Amino acid sequence: MRGSGRMVFVVPIQEGKSLMKARHLAVLVAGVTALANVAACGTSSSNDNDKGSKAANIAPLDPNTKVSITVGCQPPKSSKVLRTEWNNDVTAFQQLHPNITIVSKDAFPCEDPKTFTAKLAGGQMENVYYVYLTDAKNIIANGQAADITKYVSGVKNYGSLQPQLLNVFKGGGKLYGLPKTNYSMGLLYNRKLFQQAGLNPDQPPTTWAEVQADAKKISALGNGIVGYADYSAGNQGGWHFTAEMYSQGGDIVTPDGKKAAFNSPQGHAVLQNLQQMRWTDNSMGAKQLLQIADVQPMMASGKLGMYLSAPDNIPTIKDQFQGKFEDYGLAPMPNGQGTLIGGDGYMFNPKSSPDQIKAGILWLEFENLTPGKGQFDWAQKKIDKQPVGLPQPNIFTGAPAAEELQIRKQNSNLPVDNYKAFADGDPKVKYRLEPPQAQQIYAVLDGVVSSVLTNRNADVNSLLSKAETKVNGILANAE
Structure with missing residues (x-):
């Protein structure tokens, strides 16, 4: 954020x-x-x-x-x-x-x-x-x-x-x-739960439609297991919304940084996907307004299938919440249009x-x-x-990158094959920094995401329109 x-x-x-x-x-x-x-x-x-x-x-x-x-x-x-x-x-x-x-x-x-x-x-x-x-x-x-x-x-x-x-x-x-x-952001997933749900842990989802389908299968395991989790509080919901927008090829602000750009087909797609997983598939669990402090122990305890993450979450889950390195995989952002x-x-x-x-x-x-x-x-x-x-x-890049990789491979103590999909990446992916006035914008977008995840009848069109007005005011005041 x-x-x-x-x-x-x-x-x-x-x-x-x-x-x-x-x-x-x-x-x-x-x-x-x-x-x-x-x-x-x-x-x-x-x-x-x-x-x-x-x-x-x-x-x-x-x-x-x-x-x-x-x-x-x-x-x-x-x-x-x-x-x-x-x-x-x-x-x-x-x-x-x-x-x-x-x-x-x-x-x-x-x-x-x-x-x-x-x-x-x-x-x-x-x-x-x-x-x-x-x-x-x-x-x-x-x-x-x-x-x-x-x-x-x-x-x-x-x-x-x-x-x-x-x-x-x-x-x-x-x-x-x-x-x-x-x-860069990617999709952290529980390989053990993938196997239990009949999914191939070496073939993680590459689109949001596949995430939705896999999350539904993982949730069907029962015992309080959640297929997919997302943040929606503490500005973290707005931050993840941004990452999801980038993955769909959308943007948060216009190229000149003066206007909001998320009230778009991509913005609607992000929220509609969350809405479907939360209320139609019931694959996100009833507990919402989550932050990272809620999600990491869920993953460590084997109660969560997937969430968006940077690679550093893996050692944190292991060291702080007694997870096991071998249980976790990392894949690129679904849809692959961009990543934060x-x-x-x-x-x-x-x-x-x-x-x-x-x-x-x-x-x-x-x-x-x-x-x-x-x-x-x-x-x-x-x-x-x-x-x-x-x-x-x-x-x-170049020779120093190859040299550093060789040294790392010689000393690796982790199951690096679990991260192969993420490491291989896609040369066409756009790498995007956070928008200007990020924290203020994230606070606004928190309300949008939390509404979708806590209100079955949330109106996506209205939420995005109101948020657009607020963010345009933030950007205007920043000039």
């Missing part, structure tokens, strides 16, 4: 949503997934900016220059393994660069909504600070990040980063940040000196942008008994 790809550490009930601003496990591990195709989906190419950065290349950090930088989003003490990995990475980095001192700053969540905006406005952020992808454009527009364009030409894998991710950190032909992780993506990264305090920016980029290259090191040190994560093999994050 707000800044949907926010990733922090060991959060029991979070996924790629923005409501709680505490995001995915930093240990999410990836296959070379459909997001490798994101390169074809960027709204603009990074080539021109990359050429400009090379032309404006400046000298690297002098190894005799002593530099100290503060870096945000160190894992909290409660996440012992992840914090140890971070601290060990800092030690290894400082051995390579003895002139650079990393001063780690922990926080939970990393981008705390209670303090983030105030710290930005007051210029109190770390030299290298953590951001959600959906916040980057506003930060750039407000002049709250340093231009790093001329500093990145020496980053080894810069040219192989997903263009769509880099574009998020660009404005006016300049670069203001670097990505850390990414995610998110992620996170780092930007630089504009008060930072050139040497601090250079040092910070060296750290980000080591920790976030190098296969086999930092967040991609899958060998160490396997030793630390962290999950290795989930599809995502995947921020590279």
Whole structure:
């Protein structure tokens, strides 16, 4: 949801949503997934900016220059393994660069909504600070990040980063940040329940019609089992409605971001599908107004067949709710017209000196942008008994992507074949970020989804029309 790809550490009930601003496990591990195709989906190419950065290349950090930088989003003490990995990475980095001192700053969540905006406005952020992808454009527009364009030409894998991710950190032909992780939405399903319902767990549904049919069969198992669940409260219903709209080829706002676009055939299709599963098929159960905290334990206890999810839900279901890795599969979004993506990264305090920016980029290259090191040190994560093999994050293209995949495969400790459908993806899928003013829009759309799921006689036409008027007002006031 707000800044949907926010990733922090060991959060029991979070996924790629923005409501709680505490995001995915930093240990999410990836296959070379459909997001490798994101390169074809960027709204603009990074080539021109990359050429400009090379032309404006400046000298690297002098190894005799002593530099100290503060870096945000160190894992909290409660996440012992992840914090140890971070601290060990800092030690290894400082051995390579003895002139650079990393001063780690922990926080939970990393981008705390209670303090983030105030710290930005007051210029109190770390030299290298953590951001959600959906916040980057506003930060750039407000002049709250340093231009790093001329500093990145020496980053080894810069040219192989997903263009769509880099574009998020660009404005006016300049670069203001670097990505850390990414995610896309898919369909998480219970393989065990699929088998019990006579369905093939290696052939998950690919359309919403198939989801409806499979959910009906799973619900017929009885014993309180629900075939399909969806969110409809806490802004999470609006967030999932957005993902479902993208999967149908629809949109939430017009391309210029000035008008609502969900009162459309695709919007009607999303709601009518939910209406049918809830009231005609009875495959969604009687309990509604669900949020992620309700759905994850349902999946872990074997009482739920399917729900929309990012890959990070799988280790959460296992670690926090005693589920079993082998019970879960992951498939692409039904209908395959599009999927919601998110992620996170780092930007630089504009008060930072050139040497601090250079040092910070060296750290980000080591920790976030190098296969086999930092967040991609899958060998160490396997030793630390962290999950290795989930599809995502995947921020590279080309040779670095292949190298990272090979290292991941060598150290995988998960049933990766269960995620094959998701990992293989479809090169034609459009990868879409959240709409502008996402949280306000989601609050409106929550009411639409919850009405459909709690009122048998809900009027879809009226609901969408009224929501359209409200969202148009939100967008007009944001200009």
